[in-house]
Amino acid sequence: MVNGVIEQLNLDLLINQYHREGKPSYHPKMMLKIMVYAYMDNTYSSRKIEKAIRENINYMWLSANQVADHNTIARFRSNKLKTIFKDILKQVVLLLADEGLVTLKKVYTDGTKIESMAGRYTFVWCNAIKTRTEKCLSSWKNFGNMPRA
Structure with a gap:
């Protein structure tokens, strides 16, 4: 469900925050999927999320077997996700309204x-x-x- 919803969102604001040069980073869409699933799973600690990516099959599938360390997860949450979180939430609510799941x-x-x-x-x-x-x-x-x- 998380994968399906995130795939339908327009994440241009999130993707544009990344530089095209330098070391390739984890894809922002993959990181967002991990964060949303972790929050749904009541897992908020970046260290616990990292552990779940290594051990939990659901996290492994969402991350395509890429393991981000806890520092990367924390930086993504505080630097990248913080600025566009309201936009993503609006898109999710509108998507749910279009599907008739909420009014x-x-x-x-x-x-x-x-x-x-x-x-x-x-x-x-x-x-x-x-x-x-x-x-x-x-x-x-x-x-x-x-x-x-």
Whole structure:
């Protein structure tokens, strides 16, 4: 599933961050697949991701048996992925909407906040939820202006 979704995305912004000269690096699409799968697998440590690439058959398949070390994984996450993450997320949401797996008609906010020292200002007010909903809806309208992959 991760492979299929990533293959449909427009990753020009990510690929253009790489220089054409110098030592060939791991393909950005492969690195993105590894990162998305690792996050879905609740694996966030770059060292644990590196270990999984060496030992887990799913990671091996996504990486085409290329093993990136933990420094490469950390640099990819902090330098390359950080700048284009919102664009990738938008593309994924639009892809899911096109497939009919999600709808963009309603936004739900759960305002439940439970604290051990509950006080006057430790819960979310109704007006705050309305304001956040309006901001979310205005940002969803901008999704339609984004070019499709």
